[in-house]
Amino acid sequence: MERITSLTNAKVKFWTSLKDKKSRDEHGLFIAEERHLIEEACEAGLLETLLIKDGEKPYAACPDTYEVSEQILKKVSGTVSANRQIGIVRKPAQNAARERVLLLDEVQDPGNVGTLIRTAKAFGFDSVILSEGCADPYSHKAIRSTQGAVFSMNVIYADLKETIRSLRKNGIPVYGTSLKNAVSLEKIKPAEKAAILLGNEGKGVKPELLDLCDQRIVIPMDGFESLNVAVAGGILAYYFRKA
């Protein structure tokens, strides 16, 4: 096992660069810090590199493992509290299934994006499709919020107009969430194939996207018409859960 102690080592610089979305996108890699995330990345065959503190027992078997100093772990880490091990993880390959889909229009909080990926996984959805302007699903906060669901979910950036048209052409009904001109969720017959479109925390779904949907739907509420987008997504994904 190689040992690295210099903060200016080229590998350390490269790992540290993965705190930025640009580098994550360019290299198809991201950082996992929680133990269970490192273990799950390894099980999914996605753990590229493991950094461990001098003398630690590695969380997972990884051929490319480095012993590093505490200063290096702190530098590579995205968190304030120092982790004892850090995994460099490959973004999962995408499969072709697109029958049960969440579409996110500019959901900007990384916790919400991560939680929606976790929820999609819990209710048997195969894909989460993000517009430009969504929070990066591979940031530390988003990854932590997915609780590992990101390792086995299609998470794709795409143009939502094109995606909605293509889904509908393939016989997948697209439901857009909206407080106005919308049918109550209870009136909708849950289908196994479905796409649910959720919007920005402040502004909701863009009208031009709602216009392309099969139906606008609203979750019936009691006077206070306000739900967090991840909670709304949870209620809808549960409603359309796989039988």
Added chain:
Amino acid sequence: MERITSLTNAKVKFWTSLKDKKSRDEHGLFIAEERHLIEEACEAGLLETLLIKDGEKPYAACPDTYEVSEQILKKVSGTVSANRQIGIVRKPAQNAARERVLLLDEVQDPGNVGTLIRTAKAFGFDSVILSEGCADPYSHKAIRSTQGAVFSMNVIYADLKETIRSLRKNGIPVYGTSLKNAVSLEKIKPAEKAAILLGNEGKGVKPELLDLCDQRIVIPMDGFESLNVAVAGGILAYYFRKA
């Protein structure tokens, strides 16, 4: 309107102290920073004091309004980005209704606590009861996550064992969420009077509390048995929504 420019003014020190839970608890006050929260606090008759930047038009009519310097706003604020106005808000009085209740056992993330209060309000619940060890619902992050629901919700710290016993004595069924030994939610007939017990993000509900419930319930999932507590609370609150 009084004008304050000294950072060491006694009032400034007092307002700043409200960033700490201890002072919030002692004085029954908390800080609201977003414009709509200040407006809603005023409408609810809870806005005690308003601090505005020199020359600003106040967001709400408040007899106790002070013109202050930007430095003072920064000092009182809990956020990095400077706000132009800050409201000092009285915690709402609690009413006696306890028929539709969320019980939170050591939910430790302030965003989750705030989101659960918001969700409770959206689905016609009257009370959110917190165990010791829950995040303070009056911290800046929690308040922001409630989106104003905190102004009109019973939010109470109480011993959950005693609360569960008292609810059941009053004929309110108490449902504890649990992945083990639990009945699927779909098998439960939603009743208007109900209490739902949700647990800590990592550990779930304590077994000794589950033992006191009428029934353990689980949200049916598809293989990946993991939901964020606010999402789980949202699905359950929707299921038990007020007809």
